[in-house]
Amino acid sequence: MLVTGLVVSRGDDLVADLAGGALYAALVHLAVLLVAPRTRPTTAAGTALGVCVVVELAQLTDVPAAVATAWPPAAYVLGTTFVATDLAAYAAGVGVVTVVDVLAVDVLARRRTGRSATVRAEPPRGPRT
Numbered sequence: 001m002l003v004t005g006l007v008v009s010r011g012d013d014l015v016a017d018l019a020g021g022a023l024y025a026a027l028v029h030l031a032v033l034l035v036a037p038r039t040r041p042t043t044a045a046g047t048a049l050g051v052c053v054v055v056e057l058a059q060l061t062d063v064p065a066a067v068a069t070a071w072p073p074a075a076y077v078l079g080t081t082f083v084a085t086d087l088a089a090y091a092a093g094v095g096v097v098t099v100v101d102v103l104a105v106d107v108l109a110r111r112r113t114g115r116s117a118t119v120r121a122e123p124p125r126g127p128r129t
Helices: 002-008 014-035 041-058 063-070 074-078 085-113
Strands: none
Touching: 014 041, 014 085, 041 063, 041 074, 041 085, 063 074
């Protein structure tokens, strides 16, 4: 994902900008899961999206640009210019990771209980009368 993000960051069109935003948000989401692996998918998604939105809104101030001037690699994390379409890209990136996370949790739960992904377990039956 990191290599893809660096390749996309070399583009200068809207597609590259949106793809970069989605990848950035996916990376933030994965970082949340790395820091707190037992976090529920929706909580991790909300946290990641919140971080992305705060970083994007911070770009309405001069702080991220000043930090990036002092230490250029910070521009990859903080950005420098507010772009409203990035907010949609962040939602898309977080959404994709959330879907994958939910599916992975489901697959792992099925493996743990020994159930097949295609066969549903029978509900428990009570005593026959």
